[in-house]
Amino acid sequence: xxxxxxxxxxxxxxxxxxxxxxxxxxxxxxRVMQEREGAIRSARDLAESSREKAQAAADEFEAKTRxxxxxxxxxxxxxxxxxxxxxxxxxxxxxxxxxxxMKDATARVQAQASVARxxxxxxxxSLAATIVERVxxxxxx
Numbered sequence: 156x157x158x159x160x161x162x163x164x165x166x167x168x169x170x171x172x173x174x175x176x177x178x179x180x181x182x183x184x185x186r187v188m189q190e191r192e193g194a195i196r197s198a199r200d201l202a203e204s205s206r207e208k209a210q211a212a213a214d215e216f217e218a219k220t221r222x223x224x225x226x227x228x229x230x231x232x233x234x235x236x237x238x239x240x241x242x243x244x245x246x247x248x249x250x251x252x253x254x255x256x257m258k259d260a261t262a263r264v265q266a267q268a269s270v271a272r273x274x275x276x277x278x279x280x281s282l283a284a285t286i287v288e289r290v291x292x293x294x295x296x
Contacts, residue, residue, distance in 0.1 A: 288294055 284294075
């Protein structure tokens with residue numbers, strides 16, 4: 156049994172059709188799919204790279220922020236310590252000045268009191284002599 160020529164024509168037609176479909180449809184579709192797969196892979200790689208860079212930048216920012224905060228706190232402590240020392244110096248100086256002023260005022264008051272006592276003693280003697288003269292009508296000896 157020999158197949159007739161129509162079978163050969165069908166086989167030739169099917170082979171020709173499969174070559175045409177392969178070249179015009181399947182290869183371009185395969186090429187587009189490979190290009191898309193490559194683009195997706197490169198986009199993923201780029202996204203991963205960007206994420207790593209962003210994480211590194213965030214870590215660096217956090218480290219710099221912590222360092223800046225530590226520096227600010229250190230400066231604040233130094234300023235506070237300096238202010239407390241200055242305050243203690245001012246309090247000591249003021250206390251010393253007040254003590255000196257109090258000593259001077261006390262000395263002046265004591266001197267004035269002594270002068271006033273002496274004056275009162277003189278006035279009392281004079282007044283006593285005047286009273287004796289008026290009561291006795293003569294000078295007391």
